[in-house]
Amino acid sequence: QVQLVESGGGLVQAGGSLRLSCAVSGSVFSSKVMGWYRQAPGKQRELVASLSSSGRTTNYADFVKGRFTISRDNNKNTVYLQMNSLEPEDTAVYYCNAVYRNFQPWGQGTQVTVSS
DSSP states (O other): OOOEEEEOOEEEETTOOEEEEEEEOSSOGGGSOEEEEEEOTTSOOEEEEEEOTTSOOEEEOTTTTTTEEEEEETTTTEEEEEEOSOOGGGOEEEEEEESSSOOSSOOOOEEEEEEO
């Protein structure tokens, strides 16, 4: 069973930065398209950014383009999300998971809170 462990969240002022990390157990990580998702209170979980297995192709939701950067280290089975110019609307629990066939169960996520 694959385990997903997200970390790096916290409380930050608007305009600040955070770097999230997600450690993925198991040997399948390097072959998977990985993504970062977020879920704000009362809202559906949404895909924020995704990254091909090689790390060469990225996709971002319009609301984070130019502010967030997704990356991965296949030697460490870890995917990262660098978040800059944070806005109060970015407040949510952030999760990582494979994109096309989610691992189960999801990790616990990491809380990001942006104050205005």
